[in-house]
Each structure stands twice: as C-alpha cells, then as structure tokens.
Amino acid sequence: MKIAVLPGDGIGPEIVAEAVRVLQALDLRLELETAPVGGAAYEASGHPLPTATLELAQAADAVLFGAVGDWKYDKLDRPLRPEQAILGLRKHLGLFANFRPAICYPQLTHASSLKPELVAGLDILIIRELTGDIYFGQPRGRRTAVDGHFPGAEEAYDTMRYSRPEIERIAHVAFQAARKRGGKLTSVDKANVLETFQFWKDVVTEVHAQYPDVKLDHLYVDNAAMQLVKAPKSFDVIVTGNMFGDILSDEAAMLTGSIGMLPSASLNAKNQGLYEPSHGSAPDIAGQGVANPLATILSAAMMLRFSLGQSEAAGRIEAAVQGVLEDGWRTADIAGAGGRKVGTREMGDAVVARLKAQG
Ligand code: IPM
Ligand code: MG
Secondary structure: OEEEEEEEOOOHHHHHHHHHHHHHOOOOOOEEEEOOOOHHHHHHHOOOOOHHHHHHHHHOOEEEEEEOOOHHHOOOOHHHOOHHHHHHHHHHHOOOEEEEEEEOOHHHHHHOOOOHHHHOOOEEEEEEEOOOHHHOOOOOEEEEOOOOOOOOOEEEEOOOOOOHHHHHHHHHHHHHHHHHOOOEEEEEEOOOOOHHHHHHHHHHHHHHOOOOOOEEEEEEHHHHHHHHHHOHHHOOEEEEOHHHHHHHHHHHHHHOOOHHHOEEEEEOOOOOEEEEEOOOOOHHHOOOOOOOOHHHHHHHHHHHHHOOOOHHHHHHHHHHHHHHHHOOEEOHHHOOOOOEEOOHHHHHHHHHHHHHHOO
C-alpha cells in the first residue's frame, strides 16, 4: 500500500508528521513517500504542483495531504498560487466526491459557537461535488463587456456548469452514503434562480428512483445555510455542488466547535483518494507546535477505511482519538475550562500511547 505524503505549507508539515507517526504505530505494511506541494513546492522548484509530485500522487493508492497557502503568495499569478496544487490534484486524479463529516464530540460541545443543546450529538455528512461547477467551468477570464449594465467596461466572468453524468455520479455516491447512515439525503441547490441547479435538482430527483429506501428533500442554499445554524441535527447527509459545498462545509465545521477536529476524503471512481484536514494552512500559528493534529490523524483513519481496505485499523485510530478526548487532552483550539492543554506533538504522543494501550 503506497501513500503519497504531501505536507504542504503553514501548519501542514507539523500536523502531517503526527498523522504519519500514528500510521507507523499501527504496524501495517505501508510505503510512505513525501513530496513538496503548494508554496513549499513553489519555493523549491517554481511550481505549486511539480510533475514529480503529481506523478507520485497518481501512482499511490492514497494521498495524505496537509494544507497549502500563505498570504505571501497572494500576488503571484493564479497558476502559481498554492491553491492551484489542490485544485490540480482534484482535477488530475478525478477526485469528484468529497466527504466532509461534521461530528460534535460530546467532550467538545462547549467549544461550539451554538448552544450545547443544538449541537450535542451532531453527526452530519456533507458530500460536495469537487471537480465541476464554477470552480472548473470554462470559459472564464477578463474582457471588455459588450453587454450587461456597463458595455465597454472591464469585466471578469466564470462559468457555472454541470453535465448529467457529473450530477448522476455524485448523486449515486450520496444516496449510497445516506443508505448506510440515517437514510436521509438533502440536496442543496439554487434552482429558483440558476439553470445549472434546476438541472441538478431534476437529475438528483431522477436518480432517487433507484433509492426508494432513502428519503430525499431539497433545500435552496440560502435556506440550507440558515437551517444549519437553526437546527443542524435535522440533517443526515447533504449533497451539493462544488461552490455551495465549499461554503456550507465551513459553516458546518464551526458547529462542531473546532475545524481542527474535522477530516475529509476526496475520492475518484477507483476509490483512490486524497485525505486532508478540513482546515487550512493557518500560517498565523505555523511552526509554533500548537496546531491540532486530530483532523489530520482522523483523515488518515478515513484513508485506511476508504482507499486501503483497513477498516479495523481505521476504527482503532478513531477509538484512540475518542480516548484522548476522554482523557482530557486539549490543543488550544478545543481547550475550554479544564483539560490538559497540549501542543501538536504531545497530542500526537497521546494518540500513539492510546493506540499502543489497545494491545
Ligand atoms: C477547500 C478550500 C479550497 C476550495 C481552496 C483552498 C482552493 O477552501 O478545500 O474547501 O475552495 O475548495
Ligand atoms: Mg473551503
């Protein structure tokens, strides 16, 4: 089992190092190979996604990814910015299905910005389509307007688009996921305004005919954003397009108390996957050893389960993380009253110790 390890920028290297230590503590036969990505790769070789890094990722069974980005690259031409590395990996590996669970751990309800009773026991899954929509739609660019409100003015434009097969395949993924959980799927769209999302809604409704055991409902994205803070536990699985999914998954993450706890998986049709924490590179705290490594450690667990067929090992990691929370270990982002405040490395140590104690 070959894993490409791409730590990236900011806190990426620190948190990935802990996830790697956890994987190594499992005594599985894993072959890990590290390569630069994002700003780190740009510094080293002038490109955020060097060919060697992309080829390593393509050849691997799975990619363990840290985070990319730093404000200092904001002025670079778009193709050279760190974010292009993750977008390029998604595109070249065909990682169309993005799983972003939002789980509120009982020990962390205090860290949520919502009242504890609204989030206690929260367990929802956002499935975000990841290779289509306005993120990748062509044409895009800048030009002189020929029509619109200001003909002759400079303007910029992007293209929102979805094809039937793109919607069908993510809908199948979502119905199947819902079937394995609470049996309820909410498709989020903007069908009242956008042609693309009327089509989305129509196709999801058609695919539903093959999953009569799953309850499907539809919400407009603005209402979905409101329901997520009003009654988050009313959701089970949410499926939506690339851009709405980007926004709603950050919102859902905050319900759980800390984005530092949330893993994610991005899969292609062959179950090859890229696994990364849902949070970003946090350059403001990089190098200080205070970042929470648990989202990355839990991403490694998702990797074992989804791409490497190692559900048992995945369960062991998840149990170990539960255990360290029960024991009161807390990084700064999840420290409330009480608990032992620890840094990145000590949190990794605590998870490894729990794993070893499982015998
Ligand atoms: C995410 C991030 C990315 C996205 C950025 C870094 C390109 O926000 O994974 O949610 O917009 O998809
Ligand atoms: Mg995002």
